[in-house]
Amino acid sequence: MLSPVVAGIDGSAESLAAAAWAAREAERRNRPLHLVHAWDWHPRRQDGEIAGAAQRHLARCSLRRAEQLVRAECPGVPLTDVQTEGPTTAALLKAADEAELMVLGSRGLSGFTGFLVGSVALGVVAKATCPVVLVRADEEAADEHLPAADGGASTDSGYRDVVLAVDLDEACDEVIEFAFEAARLRHARLRAVHAWHTAAPVGLGPGDIGLVEETWQGEEWLGFLKAVLQMWRDKYPDVEVLETVVDDRPTTALVRASTGAGLLVVGHRLAERPVGPRTGPVTHAAIHHVGCPVAVVPHL
Incomplete structure (x- = not known):
C-alpha cells in the first residue's frame, strides 16, 4: 500500500x-x-x-x-x-x-x-x-504557477521555481533528493542556493590567512555547489538547475531567494533533545518569514 x-x-x-x-x-x-x-x-x-x-x-x-x-x-x-x-x-x-x-x-x-x-x-x-x-x-493553487501572459493568476501556466537551501558543510542527500523530485513532478526549475560569509578582517591574527578576493571565493563556492549537485543532475536530467551562491546570512538569503518561488526546501537535523521542540535558525526563519510553502526535510 x-x-x-x-x-x-x-x-x-x-x-x-x-x-x-x-x-x-x-x-x-x-x-x-x-x-x-x-x-x-x-x-x-x-x-x-x-x-x-x-x-x-x-x-x-x-x-x-x-x-x-x-x-x-x-x-x-x-x-x-x-x-x-x-x-x-x-x-x-x-x-x-x-x-x-x-x-x-x-x-x-x-x-x-x-x-x-x-x-x-x-x-x-x-x-x-x-x-x-x-x-x-x-x-491558492494559482500561487504555485507563473502568472499568465496578461499578468493575471493562472493554473494553466508553468510552475514557479522550487528553491533548495544547500548547506555545503552538511549537504544531505534526503534534502537534495526531495527538492529534485518536487521540481521533476512540477516540471519546474530548481534553484539551489548556498549562502557564505566573507571573513571579517578584524578576526585575522598572527598566522591567519588574509582575505582572498571576494569574487574568487564566490567562484570556489559555486564550483563546490555544482560538484555536490552533479550526481543529482545526472539522476534527474529533465530538471533545469540554477546554482546560486551569495555572500549573505543564510536566513536573509533564503527569504530573498524564495520571493516568487512555488516551494522552498530546507533541511532539519533530527536529534534527541531533553526539552521542547526546536528547529535550527535557518528553518525557524523560513517558517516565520517566507511567503511560499516551506518543506522541512528531516535527516540524521
Whole structure:
C-alpha cells in the first residue's frame, strides 16, 4: 500500500489551505490523501461527556469542510479521514510515521480547538521522521504557477521555481533528493542556493590567512555547489538547475531567494533533545518569514 500524503486539519483557514495543497501534491505523486483531526481534551469531571461530544462534532465539521474542498479541487484523489483525541502533536507525529509527507498550516487557531499559535506545527516539524510542508492561509493553487501572459493568476501556466537551501558543510542527500523530485513532478526549475560569509578582517591574527578576493571565493563556492549537485543532475536530467551562491546570512538569503518561488526546501537535523521542540535558525526563519510553502526535510 502506498504511503499517503497526510494533512492536519483543525478548522482554521491555514489547515484548509494545507488540505488543498496536500490534495494537489497527492495528485502529483499519485498517492492517497489522509486527513487527520486531532484534539486535546481536558474536561472537568462533571461535563466530560458533553465536552467530548462537542469536540467530536467540531472535528467532524472541520473534516467535512476539508473533504468538500479537496473533492472540488482534486476529485480523483483517494481520500480517507480520521479524528483522534490528542495530545495533538503526538497524534500527528504518529500519523507522520506512516506518511509520504505531512502538510500543516503554518499558523492556526489560539485555543482548545486548534493549533496553539503554531506550537503544534513547530512540534511536528522538530520531530517528524517524514518531510513536513507548512502552508499559509492565503495559499491558492494559482500561487504555485507563473502568472499568465496578461499578468493575471493562472493554473494553466508553468510552475514557479522550487528553491533548495544547500548547506555545503552538511549537504544531505534526503534534502537534495526531495527538492529534485518536487521540481521533476512540477516540471519546474530548481534553484539551489548556498549562502557564505566573507571573513571579517578584524578576526585575522598572527598566522591567519588574509582575505582572498571576494569574487574568487564566490567562484570556489559555486564550483563546490555544482560538484555536490552533479550526481543529482545526472539522476534527474529533465530538471533545469540554477546554482546560486551569495555572500549573505543564510536566513536573509533564503527569504530573498524564495520571493516568487512555488516551494522552498530546507533541511532539519533530527536529534534527541531533553526539552521542547526546536528547529535550527535557518528553518525557524523560513517558517516565520517566507511567503511560499516551506518543506522541512528531516535527516540524521
